[in-house]
Each structure stands twice: as C-alpha cells, then as structure tokens.
Amino acid sequence: MNTNEKIENLKNELEVKLKNVTCMKELTDLKVEYLGKKGYVTELSSLMKDLSVEEKKAFGKSLNELRNYVEEKISFLKEKLEEAELNMKLERESIDITLPATKLSVGITHPLTKIINDIEDLFISMGYDVVEGPEVENDLYNFELLNVPVGHPARDMQDSLFINEEILMRTQTSSVQVRTMLQNKEKSPIRIICPGKVYRKDDDDATHSHEFHQIEGLVVDKDVSMNHLKGTLEILAKKMFGENREIRFRPSYFPFTEPSVEVDVSCFKCNGEGCNICKGTGWIEVLGAGMVHPNVLKGCGYDPKKYMGYAFGVGVERIAMLKYEIPDIREFYTNDMRFLEQFNVIEGGDSNESK
Numbered sequence: 001m002n003t004n005e006k007i008e009n010l011k012n013e014l015e016v017k018l019k020n021v022t023c024m025k026e027l028t029d030l031k032v033e034y035l036g037k038k039g040y041v042t043e044l045s046s047l048m049k050d051l052s053v054e055e056k057k058a059f060g061k062s063l064n065e066l067r068n069y070v071e072e073k074i075s076f077l078k079e080k081l082e083e084a085e086l087n088m089k090l091e092r093e094s095i096d097i098t099l100p101a102t103k104l105s106v107g108i109t110h111p112l113t114k115i116i117n118d119i120e121d122l123f124i125s126m127g128y129d130v131v132e133g134p135e136v137e138n139d140l141y142n143f144e145l146l147n148v149p150v151g152h153p154a155r156d157m158q159d160s161l162f163i164n165e166e167i168l169m170r171t172q173t174s175s176v177q178v179r180t181m182l183q184n185k186e187k188s189p190i191r192i193i194c195p196g197k198v199y200r201k202d203d204d205d206a207t208h209s210h211e212f213h214q215i216e217g218l219v220v221d222k223d224v225s226m227n228h229l230k231g232t233l234e235i236l237a238k239k240m241f242g243e244n245r246e247i248r249f250r251p252s253y254f255p256f257t258e259p260s261v262e263v264d265v266s267c268f269k270c271n272g273e274g275c276n277i278c279k280g281t282g283w284i285e286v287l288g289a290g291m292v293h294p295n296v297l298k299g300c301g302y303d304p305k306k307y308m309g310y311a312f313g314v315g316v317e318r319i320a321m322l323k324y325e326i327p328d329i330r331e332f333y334t335n336d337m338r339f340l341e342q343f344n345v346i347e348g349g350d351s352n353e354s355k
C-alpha cells in the first residue's frame, strides 16, 4: 500500500468510526486515536524519513490535508453533539406551565385589630399615650374607685365574673383610668387611651359575648370641658364612619362620670333619613362618655377643685359590626376564613400593615 492509499484508508475508517460516536467522551478518544502523539496521523508521518526530497514535499502536503480533514470532521461532529446535549438539557429542565399554580394565602389584619390600630393611630396623632392594664383585676379598680361601692345598683348592670371576693375578670377598661391616675405620682395631666379585652357573665348569642373589646379614653387636666370631649369624639366618629358624620350627646348615667352622656353618630348609611341600621331614627348609639366624677378624681389622688377630666368607652365589636354590617358578634371569634377573607377586599388588601 502506498502512502496515498494509506491516507485514503484512514479517511474511510474515520468516516465509519465517526458514525458510531454517541458521546463527547468517545469523540475525544477518537481525536487522540488519530491526532495524538501515538495517533495514526503521527505514525504516518514517521514514513517521511525514507522518502526522497520531492516525495517528502508531496507527502507533507498530503499529511497536512489529512490532519485538517480529521480536525474538521471531528469539530463538526463536536458541534452536533453539543447541540444535541443542550437540547436534551432544555427538554429535561423545561417547566410544565400547564400545572395549576399553588395559591399563596397571605394573612390580613383581623377587623377588630384593624379598628383598634386605626383608633390608636388617631389618638397618638393627638398626643395621647396608649396604655394597657390587666384583665384579671381588683374589685377596687374595676368598681370601688370608679364610684361603684359594694351594694351599688350599677354593679348589676355588668354581670361580673368573680374569681374570689376581691378579684374578677375586668368588666370594663375603665379600671385602667384608676390605675393610670394612681400611678401618676406627680398628679400631672393625663391623656391616654387603653384598648383591651373585657369579660361579662353573658350567654353568647348574636349580640352578646362573654368576652369582647373596649377602648377607654381619659383626659385629666385643668380647664377641661365637655366641649373638648365633644370635639374629640367628633374626630373619632369621622375617622370611624366618614367625614360627613355628626355626633349628638344624650343625657345618661354612669357612676364614674357626671354629667354622663350616650353618644350617637349620624347614620353613615342613610345620612340621617332613616334606615334599617339606625332603625329609622337617623342616629346610631356608639359609645358612653362624660366628665370624670369628682369622687373618682379624689379617690385617685387628684384634687377635684384643681383638676377635671373627661372619659369615654367604646365597644370595638359594636363599631366593627356597624361599620361592616356584621349581624353576629360570634363571627369575630370563630375564625371562619370565608368571613375573614372578605376584609382583604373591603380594606384593599392591607395585609402588609405592620404594627
């Protein structure tokens, strides 16, 4: 076999071998087999030394052509293999977008918390402090110092859960009024609100719960008048029920305030014309308030001749039930997602609200 025939042979063999290559590794091996230090092409060039000068020239050219031929063939197949591998990888990693997406449920602020947060923000903006008091309370703070001594008929109005003769579950956040005044040793002016849970010995039904929330307000200062109380509660009513709301005072009775009032807000649904919410009167009762009774001031160490004050107590559930037209108070505590999720829509999804 002369050298040209050998070269032709190598080319033909390469064609056959290339056809059998299935992966990169086999291709690299094949490259070494032909172009490596001990490969066929190198082996062939060792024949050079036995040739004449003329023959060397021609053989050298043929060898170069062979080398180029092998390299081209191999790199062509290399590209093909790489492309095939990439396609396989893409196929393997493709995302099936026909699968239904997992529904992400993000929590939202509970309607009662939302109302408490809103009222806190409002009063903080007016310079009030937010304070808290214990839910297990002393009779002294829940009744006695609020001008409700033992035997006082007003105790009957609040069905209390007593733990022993002196200790009970607080029936009203008004107890925090007493605590705040007693704790203030300098007897300086006070401006606080206190949100929290209160307890009554009630059978639960659509409008009663043995456990509910109140927000208490107390201002003690020199020269405080009923006018300040009215102005403050008007701002509160507007914040809760809309800018066009008006309020009115109706005389009432609470042992710890004198005078005492029930506060009505003009109906936010019918604007005073009369509807099912305001029961045709145009007004809705929303809270109790009044000027702090001198006996309460005195009992808590404030001189009623120098100091006066006003107080108010709001039922949070009542506000929420009116505002969102919720017919049953138990909805707030049973955590039915279908009920709670509605507030995401009503409040425009304030789920990220942090407090």
Ligand code: DAH
Binding pocket: 171, 172, 173, 174, 216, 217, 254, 257, 287, 288, 289, 290, 311, 312, 313, 314
């Ligand atoms: N503590 C009263 C209640 O639970 C509500 C209340 C009325 C609070 C008048 C007050 C007030 O501070 O001045 O029914």
